[in-house]
Amino acid sequence: MGLEYVRISPGFEKYMPKDYVDLVQYGQFGREVDVQQLGQFKELVEEHPMCAGCFMAYFIRIFYAALPKPEDTIVIGTAGCARLALSQAAVPFIYGNYGDTNAVASGLKRALSIRFPDKVKDVVVIAGDGGLIDIGFGMTMHSWFRREKFTTIMVDNEVYGNTGGQESGMSPRGVQLKMAPKGKQFDKINAVELAKTAGCVYVAKLAPTNPKRIAKTVRRAILAARHFGPTFIHAYTSCNIEYSIPTEKVLEDARKREKQDFGFYEWMTDEVREFFEEIERKPEEVKV
Amino acid sequence: MPEQRVVDADYLLLEAPRERKFITGAQAMAEAVKRANVDIAIAYPITPQSEVMHLVGDLWAQGYLKDYYRAEEEYGAMSAIAGAVRGGARAFSATSGPGLLRGIEAIASWPGHRIPAVLGVLTRVVNAPLSIQPDNVEISYLLNCGMVVLHAENQQDVFDFTLASFVISEKVDVYIPIAVCTEGFFVTHAKGYVNMTPEDMKLPPRDPYKAPVPPTDCEIPPARIQRDAPVQKSNFMSYLIHAVWQQEVWASNIRAMKYIYKYLGGPIEVVNPDAEVFIVASGCAAAQGREAVRYAQLEGLNVGLVKVKSIRPFPEKEIRQVLSKAKAVIVPEHNIVGWLAKEVKAAIPNNDIVIGGPRVYGGMTLPVELIMEKVYDAFGIKKAKKVVV
Numbered sequence: 001m002g003l004e005y006v007r008i009s010p011g012f013e014k015y016m017p018k019d020y021v022d023l024v025q026y027g028q029f030g031r032e033v034d035v036q037q038l039g040q041f042k043e044l045v046e047e048h049p050m051c052a053g054c055f056m057a058y059f060i061r062i063f064y065a066a067l068p069k070p071e072d073t074i075v076i077g078t079a080g081c082a083r084l085a086l087s088q089a090a091v092p093f094i095y096g097n098y099g100d101t102n103a104v105a106s107g108l109k110r111a112l113s114i115r116f117p118d119k120v121k122d123v124v125v126i127a128g129d130g131g132l133i134d135i136g137f138g139m140t141m142h143s144w145f146r147r148e149k150f151t152t153i154m155v156d157n158e159v160y161g162n163t164g165g166q167e168s169g170m171s172p173r174g175v176q177l178k179m180a181p182k183g184k185q186f187d188k189i190n191a192v193e194l195a196k197t198a199g200c201v202y203v204a205k206l207a208p209t210n211p212k213r214i215a216k217t218v219r220r221a222i223l224a225a226r227h228f229g230p231t232f233i234h235a236y237t238s239c240n241i242e243y244s245i246p247t248e249k250v251l252e253d254a255r256k257r258e259k260q261d262f263g264f265y266e267w268m269t270d271e272v273r274e275f276f277e278e279i280e281r282k283p284e285e286v287k288v
Numbered sequence: 289m290p291e292q293r294v295v296d297a298d299y300l301l302l303e304a305p306r307e308r309k310f311i312t313g314a315q316a317m318a319e320a321v322k323r324a325n326v327d328i329a330i331a332y333p334i335t336p337q338s339e340v341m342h343l344v345g346d347l348w349a350q351g352y353l354k355d356y357y358r359a360e361e362e363y364g365a366m367s368a369i370a371g372a373v374r375g376g377a378r379a380f381s382a383t384s385g386p387g388l389l390r391g392i393e394a395i396a397s398w399p400g401h402r403i404p405a406v407l408g409v410l411t412r413v414v415n416a417p418l419s420i421q422p423d424n425v426e427i428s429y430l431l432n433c434g435m436v437v438l439h440a441e442n443q444q445d446v447f448d449f450t451l452a453s454f455v456i457s458e459k460v461d462v463y464i465p466i467a468v469c470t471e472g473f474f475v476t477h478a479k480g481y482v483n484m485t486p487e488d489m490k491l492p493p494r495d496p497y498k499a500p501v502p503p504t505d506c507e508i509p510p511a512r513i514q515r516d517a518p519v520q521k522s523n524f525m526s527y528l529i530h531a532v533w534q535q536e537v538w539a540s541n542i543r544a545m546k547y548i549y550k551y552l553g554g555p556i557e558v559v560n561p562d563a564e565v566f567i568v569a570s571g572c573a574a575a576q577g578r579e580a581v582r583y584a585q586l587e588g589l590n591v592g593l594v595k596v597k598s599i600r601p602f603p604e605k606e607i608r609q610v611l612s613k614a615k616a617v618i619v620p621e622h623n624i625v626g627w628l629a630k631e632v633k634a635a636i637p638n639n640d641i642v643i644g645g646p647r648v649y650g651g652m653t654l655p656v657e658l659i660m661e662k663v664y665d666a667f668g669i670k671k672a673k674k675v676v677v
Contacts, residue, residue, distance in 0.1 A: 005509050072506045076371075087516075092504045094374060095516040096401075097393050100367035103359070107330065107371030107379075112505060114327050114354045115376050121506065139367065142360035 003030045003071045006090075019046070023090055028064075029071045035062055035215040044070055048085035053247030055254060056128075056155045056237035059208045060085045063126070063153070066215035067091070068222055073122040074108065076101045078136070080128035081162045081239070082155050099136030101125040102143035105150045113149075122222050123150035129170035130160045133189055144198035147229040151221045154191060154232070157239035165242035177242070191234050192265065201229035201269045207236040207254045207262035217266070223279070224272045236262040289351040292490045294325070297455045300491060301551050306483035313475035316443040316482050317382070317408050317468070318343035320450035321353075324406075325490040327377035328355040330365045334387040335420045336472030337410035341382055362391030370394060373403035376496035376503040378454065382408030384472055386415055388426045392433075398465040399434030399537045400530075401516075402501045404457035404494075406450065407435075409469040410476050411571075411622070413651050421651020422471035424571060427599065428627035430467055434537040436544045437600040438552075439570040440470040443480035445597070452551040454491060462544045463500050464537055469599075471572040471622060474653070500536075545601045555598035556606050563592025565616045565666045568607070568632050570596040573620045573654055580620075580659040591663055596628065604635040616666035617642045620659050624649040 006029045008016050019042075023029070027042040044064040050057035060082065067073050073091050077083035079098040087093050096104050105125050112121040125132075132140045132154050140152065159177055160166040167180035170191065174183045195203045202224040204217045214235075221231040236257050238245060245253050258264070268276070295304065300323070311319070317340045321329070329348065331341035348356035355377075359365035362383055372379045383391060388409060398405060413419035414426055430437050438453065440446045446468065453466040470476065496503040548555050559581055569577040574595040584591035594610055596603065611617055611632075619629040619642060626644045633639035643666065646658040664671050 005507060074504055074506060092506060093516075094371070094504055096367055096370055097397055100363070100370075100394065103364040103367035104371035104374075106364075107328070107368030107373075107377075108375040108504070109371075110328060110355050110357075110368075111372040111375030111377035111379075115505065116507075138360050139364045142364060146357065 006071055027090070028067065032068065033065055035065045035211045038065055038211070044091055045085060045089040048088045050081065050085055051241055053240040053245065053250045054081070055208065055240070055250055056082055056157060057085055059155060059214065059235055059237045060126070062208065062211050062214045063218050064089055064091065066218040067122070068219055069120055069122060072120050073124060076105050076108070076123065076125045078127045078131040079162065080131050081157070082126050082128055086126055099131050099134070100139060101127045101131060101136060102148070102152060103139040106143050106146065106148045109148060109150045120226060122226065124222060125150065125152045126155060127152075128161075129154060129156045129158060129168045133191055134169045141194065141198050144195060144200055144230045144232075147199050149225050149229060151225045151231045151233070153218070153221070154234050155237040156191075156234060157237050157242070158188070159239050159242045161239040161242050192232070192267075195232040195234075196267060199229065200232045201272050202231040203234075203267045204232070205234040205262060205265040207258035209251065209254050209258055213264065220276060224268070224275065227275065228269065228272050292352070292488050294492050295489045297491050300485055300489055301452055301455060304485040304489060306485055308481055308483050310479050311443060311482055312339070312477055312479050313410075313443045313446045313470055314339035314343060314477065316447040317450050318347060319482070319484055319487070320447050321380055322347050322487060323485055323490050324380075324451055324454045325378065325493050326353050326380050326454070327494070328372050329353055329380045330368050330372070331356065331358045331381065332360075332362050332365045332383070332387065333358075334362075334384045334412070336412055336422070336476050337382045337384045337387070337408060339476065340408050340410065344380065362387045363394055366391035366394035366398075369405050370398060370401055370403055373405050374401065374504050376494070376505050378458075378494035379405050380408070381405070382410060384410045385412035385426050389414060389429065392429060395430075395435070395465075396433040400533055402463050402537075403465055404463055405465040406453045406457060407465060407467045408450065409467045410472045411469060412472045419651050420472075422473050423623055423649045423651050424469065424471060424621075425623040425625055425627070425649070427469050428623070428625060431600055431627070434534070434541055435464055435600065436462070436466040436541060436598070438466065438468050438597060439599055440468060440475065441570075441572060441574040441595060442475060443478075443482045446470050446475060447482050447484060448552065449597070451485075451491075456544055456547040456551060458494060459544075459547055460498055460500055462540050462547065464540050464544070469571065473651075474572045542601050545598070545603075548598050548601075552597060554606070555596065555601070555603035556610070557595040557597065558592065558610055560590070560592035561610060563590045564614065565590065565618065565663060566592045566594055566611060566614050567618045567620065567659060568594040568596065568611075568628070569620050570599060570628055571622065573622055576654045576656055576659060577620060579656045580663060583656060583660055584663055589663060589667060599628075599631070602631050602635065607632060607635045611636050614641060618659060618662045618666065619644060620654055621645070621647045622649065622654060623647065
């Protein structure tokens with residue numbers, strides 16, 4: 001049914017807004033797109049109010065292009081900057097209270113599993129470092145302890161950007177931010193290790209410098225969550241405003257961090273590894 | 289899987305045969321959940337409501353509910369309730385005192401999310417200092433969030449209010465959550481007679497498409513759906529949308545009143561409407577008020593009782609009408625702030641006739657003698673000795 005509800009009733013195309021018609025005719029519903037074809041299809045997120053140079057906005061654009069089944073995907077966000085873009089996409093979006101994403105996702109996923117036990121319903125949380133690891137820490141960790149089947153993506157800009165630039169648990173030690181006038185007094189929290197310990201079945205870390213890699217990681221995280229357990233992606237998405245990175249230097253900064261502490265990293269259970277091997281097998285290999 | 293058949297909601301609530309059992313308030317709440325065709329319940333322990341959620345967990349293990357889990361704490365539990373109900377499920381949870389306050393950020397958001405959930409509130413002292421006994425000050429924290437708030441006097445009320453709440457909250461012109469409150473220990477752990485519908489009958493399942501707002505399940509248009517006020521797009525739009533949605537929430541709260549009449553016999557119960565002096569009470573203070581009316585009658589004093597079942601929507605009109613000729617109004621309560629007395633005072637023009645008390649708090653019992661003292665004062669009677677019957 002997921003695809004049916006986006007289609008326009010025959011004869012009504014001329015009454016629908018043009019951009020909605022384009023979405024149905026040239027968009028991603030009902031088919032998979034290659035992220036490298038961005039610009040040649042109608043994207044799920046078109047306009048957003050993010051800052052020029054916001055690396056989160058770039059990541060989110062690739063994220064939407066990478067969705068395996070956008071017509072049956074629900075995104076959950078919370079306070080922060082990401083929700084400014086997520087709320088503009090042609091994918092249902094839920095926003096509750098700060099930090100509650102993983103509790104809301106737990107309830108939502110269970111309700112969808114009760115109501116549609118034989119259908120794919122992808123639930124994806126996208127939230128920042130503050131929402132997932134500070135205020136939402138308990139809810140995040142316990143959704144993983146309980147092995148809830150949804151994907152969590154942390155768009156880590158190492159600051160509370162939306163509220164004006166306060167220190168976050170994910171800020172590097174020593175950096176001077178608001179509410180840390182003498183510099184952050186403790187280390188950047190190791191979210192990836194926490195996710196592994198808590199029970200995630202697929203964990204990845206990346207600096208979004210390569211769109212194909214972003215798309216593959218997002219896809220893997222969502223597909224694994226369908227069958228095996230919680231998955232987590234830790235993405236470095238800089239805030240050029242609070243860290244004073246000139247817009248034209250944002251990608252260079254990401255590449256620098258990739259060489260430092262955001263080198264591409266992937267961890268998965270054996271079950272998930274076998275599953276990926278199975279589904280990602282190239283057609284030539286299958287013939288043999 | 290237990291043998292249960294779906295029956296019409298009105299039939300179950302108004303006509304189905306009933307059998308009398310002698311059970312605790314906690315059991316009564318769980319028995320209502322058993323008959324309510326609930327999809328998911330989410331639990332977190334806190335005395336004195338834990339028994340309710342233990343029994344609901346047993347119901348899940350027996351097959352009456354489709355899903356159940358213990359959450360990490362109340363904010364997580366109540367947020368998950370929001371997620372589950374947004375996804376189209378019928379959900380239940382329960383909490384007490386500090387647990388209610390811990391979850392209240394999520395609970396206070398439920399009405400604006402337009403989610404029909406039912407929440408058991410089994411009252412207990414709000415710290416500090418600590419006490420686990422029944423003090424219902426916590427109810428006053430619920431009064432401004434927009435949800436319907438019912439206050440049960442006894443085990444029978446607990447059963448009736450809980451079962452009816454699933455039906456009332458899902459009415460298309462209501463569609464806000466309902467808190468069914470009662471006193472911890474005094475009602476939850478004490479036994480009383482409850483006339484219950486047959487356990488092989490259950491409510492129809494929730495139909496999330498019969499709603500003023502669509503569920504978020506990717507099955508129903510529009511494809512671009514974001515029900516939450518989009519401060520995301522523009523501050524001005526968010527102000528406007530919040531204002532409009534909240535007006536709708538409070539209008540829904542008022543609209544719930546007709547269903548409170550239909551399924552619960554109205555928001556108030558009046559004993560001896562021609563009285564000069566009235567005791568106005570809710571919850572288990574109403575039970576003590578009933579006793580006081582009996583004592584007063586034995587002494588030939590014309591005292592009446594107004595038991596208030598619905599705190600939100602508050603029956604202003606009804607109370608004004610009942611108290612229009614009253615000379616004195618006594619409001620016994622299990623809390624120090626006197627939230628019910630404040631509601632009564634705000635509802636009537638001559639509120640100097642309202643005696644704000646007697647009040648007990650910290651979880652103490654409310655002896656009838658305390659109420660009788662106020663009754664004697666109201667009649668100008670000086671007593672050397674307290675009445676012992």
